[in-house]
């Protein structure tokens with residue numbers, strides 16, 4: 481919005497009575513007359529929304545996807561460790577019933593929880609789906625982590 485007196489661009493205008501004329505003026509011009517009311521920018525929320533959008537496109541949020549049979553992957557890895565469900569649940573600080581749902585692939589854990597499971601069991605259940613905005617971004621920061629390709633190979637070998 482623009483001050484009708486000095487032409488300054490501002491988010492906050494005041495409806496002011498100056499020498500019998502109603503004008504929408506900026507804060508500094510408001511003192512020249514009698515303030516009737518305050519006028520705020522209607523597009524305020526929109527400009528915030530725009531900022532958020534711009535920020536998001538600069539740093540796109542990674543999109544994650546769970547591998548097929550992630551529950552089985554978790555269960556197999558847990559059994560390899562020789563842990564009961566209740567033991568793993570305790571180490572993950574989650575309820576045993578939640579772990580049961582994860583192991584039956586009924587429920588996808590949060591990304592945070594999935595990361596903890598991966599670390600604890602040395603498995604890979606979460607894959608970062610490459611975004612169009614960052615095609616060159618590496619999906620595995622750790623060289624010891626299994627790639628999805630490795631995982632498929634492992635699963636195929638076990639099925640034979």
Ligand SMILES: [Zn+2]
Pocket residue numbers: 483484485486487488505506507508509
């Ligand atoms: Zn002004």
